[in-house]
Amino acid sequence: MSCIFCDIISGKSPAEIIYEDDKVVSFLDVKPIHFGHILVVPKGHYVDFLDIPEDNLLSLIHATRIVAGAIMKGLKPDGYNIFSNNGVAAGQSVFHFHMHITPRYFNDEIKFMLNLKNYKETEMKKFADRIRQEIQ
Ligand code: AMP
Numbered sequence: 001m002s003c004i005f006c007d008i009i010s011g012k013s014p015a016e017i018i019y020e021d022d023k024v025v026s027f028l029d030v031k032p033i034h035f036g037h038i039l040v041v042p043k044g045h046y047v048d049f050l051d052i053p054e055d056n057l058l059s060l061i062h063a064t065r066i067v068a069g070a071i072m073k074g075l076k077p078d079g080y081n082i083f084s085n086n087g088v089a090a091g092q093s094v095f096h097f098h099m100h101i102t103p104r105y106f107n108d109e110i111k112f113m114l115n116l117k118n119y120k121e122t123e124m125k126k127f128a129d130r131i132r133q134e135i136q
């Protein structure tokens with residue numbers, strides 16, 4: 001099975017590495033939303049957010065915060081987004097989990113096209129119950 005992020009981690013493919021520790025590597029996204037858009041990736045091949053062991057996830061969050069701070073200090077954008085796409089329907093295209101961190105600027109014309117819904121009377125509780133019952 002080939003994976004571009006595993007290839008970057010092993011040094012087989014090039015990347016502009018920004019941060020690395022024993023569990024995480026972080027590098028520039030090759031097709032950035034804005035210049036300085038960075039990916040934070042666990043060194044182990046985990047497919048999505050729910051697949052990562054919790055200690056690796058904590059390392060990933062730790063690294064994400066370091067990198068976000070460095071983006072803010074180094075590039076001085078007006079803000080930043082942190083997000084991850086999980087599953088094809090959510091826009092995931094590389095199936096090795098990663099966090100995106102992208103700088104944002106006032107008036108940068110980047111918008112999520114949302115069609116916000118309204119719950120009908122009892123629906124809100126029904127949805128909450130379906131999710132709540134799965135929490136141990
Ligand atoms: P996603 O669509 O959320 O799975 O994000 C995958 C991201 O990986 C995209 O933003 C791509 O631009 C980025 N990407 C794919 N190949 C490479 C690569 N070789 N080096 C850096 N970033 C990459």
Ligand code: ZN
Nearest residue numbers: 003006045096
């Ligand atoms: Zn991989």
